[in-house]
Amino acid sequence: MKIICVNAGSSSLKFSLFNMEKEEVIASGLFERIGMNNSNSVIKYNGQRIEHEVEMKDHTDAVNVLFDKLISLNIIDSLSEIDGVGHRLVHGKDKYSDSVVITDEVVKDLLQFKEFAPLHNPANVLGINAFREKLPNVVMVGVFDTAFHHTIEEENYLYATPYDWYKDYGVRKYGFHGTSHRYITETLTNKLGKKDFKLINCHIGNGASLAAINNGKCINTTMGFTPLSGVIMGTRSGDIDPSIIPYVMEKEGMNANEVVDELNKTSGLLGISGKSGDMRDILAGMDERDSRCYLAFNKYCRSVTNYIASYYVELGGVDVISFTAGVGENSAPFRKMVCDNLECLGVKIDYDKNDTILGEFAKISTDDSKIDVYVVPTDEELLIARDTLKFIEN
Ligand code: ADP
Numbered sequence: 012m013k014i015i016c017v018n019a020g021s022s023s024l025k026f027s028l029f030n031m032e033k034e035e036v037i038a039s040g041l042f043e044r045i046g047m048n049n050s051n052s053v054i055k056y057n058g059q060r061i062e063h064e065v066e067m068k069d070h071t072d073a074v075n076v077l078f079d080k081l082i083s084l085n086i087i088d089s090l091s092e093i094d095g096v097g098h099r100l101v102h103g104k105d106k107y108s109d110s111v112v113i114t115d116e117v118v119k120d121l122l123q124f125k126e127f128a129p130l131h132n133p134a135n136v137l138g139i140n141a142f143r144e145k146l147p148n149v150v151m152v153g154v155f156d157t158a159f160h161h162t163i164e165e166e167n168y169l170y171a172t173p174y175d176w177y178k179d180y181g182v183r184k185y186g187f188h189g190t191s192h193r194y195i196t197e198t199l200t201n202k203l204g205k206k207d208f209k210l211i212n213c214h215i216g217n218g219a220s221l222a223a224i225n226n227g228k229c230i231n232t233t234m235g236f237t238p239l240s241g242v243i244m245g246t247r248s249g250d251i252d253p254s255i256i257p258y259v260m261e262k263e264g265m266n267a268n269e270v271v272d273e274l275n276k277t278s279g280l281l282g283i284s285g286k287s288g289d290m291r292d293i294l295a296g297m298d299e300r301d302s303r304c305y306l307a308f309n310k311y312c313r314s315v316t317n318y319i320a321s322y323y324v325e326l327g328g329v330d331v332i333s334f335t336a337g338v339g340e341n342s343a344p345f346r347k348m349v350c351d352n353l354e355c356l357g358v359k360i361d362y363d364k365n366d367t368i369l370g371e372f373a374k375i376s377t378d379d380s381k382i383d384v385y386v387v388p389t390d391e392e393l394l395i396a397r398d399t400l401k402f403i404e405n
Contacts, residue, residue, distance in 0.1 A: 013037070013092050014399050016392040018099040019138025021130060022046055024073045028086065029396040031094075036392075038086050042073040054080055070141035078145060095150045096142050097399035099190065099391065101131035103155035104181065110158065110398040113139055113151040127181070127237075152399040159189030159196075162228040170236075186232035188214045192222040194394040195335050195387050200227065202372070208330040211322050213315060214389065215345070216336030217245040217288065221315065223322035231325060233318050239275055242314040245288035248278035249314055283307035290338045290345065312345060316352035323356060329382050332358070335389040340370045350376075350384060357381025 012031040017024065027039040040054035050067040053060060061084065067073045081087045098113065104124045111117055118136055125132040135153075142151060160168075168184040169177060176182035195212045210224040219242050220234040233241025233249075243249040256270050263270075281288035284307040286296050293311075296304030323329050332353075338345050343366045350360045359380040368375060368386050376384035 012094050012400065012403070013087070014095045014097060014396045014403075015093055016097045016099070016395045016399070017138050017142065018392075019070060019134050019141075021134040021137070024070060024077070024138060024141075026077060027392040027396070028081070029393070031396060031400050034393060034396075038081065038084075039392075040077070042067060042077065045070060045073050052076055052080065054084065056084060056086055070137040071144055074141040074145045090146060093146060093149055095152065095399040095403045096146060097152045097154060097395035098135060098139055098142075099395055100135050100153040100155045101157070101187070102128035102185070103153075103157050104185065105161070105183075107153075107155045107158055108161035110152055110154045110395075110402075112402055113143075113153045117153055127185070150399065150403050152395075152402050154190055154395045154398050156187050156189050157185045159193040159222070160184075160186030160229050160232050163231060167231045182236060184232070184235040186220070186222070186229070187234045187238045188218065188220045188222075188232075189229075190391040190394055191335065191389040192220075192224070192229065192232070194389055194391060195333055196224050196227055197394070198372075198387055199331060199333060199385065203331075209326045209328060210331045210333065211319050211326070211329055212333045212335065212387075213319070213339050213349075214336045215242075215315065215334065215339040218247065219244045219315075219336070219338070221318045221322065223326050225326055231322060239271070242318055243283075243311045244279045245290070246276050246279045246281045248274045248282065280307045280311055283310060290342050294342070294344060308344075308348070312348040312352065315349050319349070319353060320356070329356075331383045331385060333385045333387045335387050340386055340388050343368065346375065346384075346386070353382075358384060360384055 014029045014031055016027045022045045024042040028037045030037050038054060038056040042052045044050040045067045046069055049064060051064045053062045065076055067076055078090060102124050104127060106120060118139060121132045121136050170182060172182060191214045192212050196210060200206055207226045212222050212224060214220050218238055220232055222229050223231040239247050241249050256267060259270050260267060279288055280293055284293055284296060284303045286292060286304060293304045293308050297308060319332060334346055346365055350358050359377045360375045361377050365375045370388050372388060373386050374383060375386060
């Protein structure tokens with residue numbers, strides 16, 4: 012059984028081809044600069060990285076190139092070997108609480124919800140249309156990044172803004188990274204052999220969000236109407252006072268979109284340090300005693316700690332804290348600082364063990380810690396492939 016998992020951007024297309032019997036990636040790759048000059052394809056297969064400059068004027072071309080390459084590299088013999096396609100979809104608004112078989116209605120909804128994810132939803136549709144053309148009879152499944160947060164109740168998803176903004180315009184918290192939060196929840200459920208536990212999952216990559224999960228159900232998350240809010244991120248500010256926006260508009264002669272663009276692209280670790288939004292550069296800056304890198308790091312960790320503390324109260328205690336994504340899986344100093352900040356809740360980690368864990372599943376808390384702390388690598392593609400398989404089997 013072979014399933015291809017797709018993440019389509021406006022000028023890019025990422026894929027992973029899975030062998031579902033072994034849940035193994037057979038090949039993966041990235042097609043970039045679609046519709047531009049110098050578009051290129053990278054395919055990883057059998058430990059090799061095969062890169063080509065190839066003209067792709069649209070996503071249909073990219074999908075044609077993808078399958079030509081899969082066949083010419085003998086990764087598959089023919090298109091008939093593909094049993095299903097799983098698409099990573101970003102915004103399902105409050106309509107989609109679970110993964111779905113992609114129909115014309117789903118495509119229509121994605122376009123209708125494009126105001127909520129202008130960069131992502133139309134791009135997702137480009138990917139869907141291209142694969143539908145190439146593989147018209149293959150099951151296609153959509154897995155929404157917002158779906159896992161569907162269980163959040165009104166009291167938590169509503170902003171304290173005029174209620175009509177919510178009713179008339181859909182102004183509310185939606186939450187993102189849902190596929191990752193769900194993958195971690197399911198992985199821990201399997202590994203711990205129990206379903207009923209209170210979990211705070213920290214997905215800390217370039218983008219970052221936390222989710223509070225009670226017995227497998229999400230009850231709150233840090234990202235909101237858009238992925239800009241919540242904790243401090245690589246280049247995003249996280250929560251700020253919205254009155255800053257008109258103030259900076261006036262000072263800098265910018266419009267609102269330009270200020271929001273700065274909050275998305277030049278804030279966070281990058282904004283505070285003035286150096287980089289990449290945690291590795293911030294840690295290197297700290298080694299050189301750069302005070303702004305220290306400030307950025309401390310504030311970043313503090314914002315994660317504060318949300319953990321808030322969710323601890325909201326969940327009525329916590330059994331497990333998990334760290335995932337680029338920073339969460341790989342940065343021991345980040346995990347140490349957040350856990351040290353949580354000492355008053357009885358969190359204790361084994362520093363030596365923490366230092367050795369890079370992108371692998373591990374418990375890093377000590378036996379006498381009041382909360383278990385785990386590092387859990389995320390795998391959104393595998394979850395998308397698993398969901399696709401469920402629809403094929405039913
Ligand atoms: P995205 O949100 O783009 O999917 P990732 O989850 O891949 O991001 O995380 C990327 C970030 O992970 C990088 O910007 C970097 O800050 C961080 N990162 C990756 N490896 C390390 C490492 N060894 N130490 C510290 N940070 C790391």
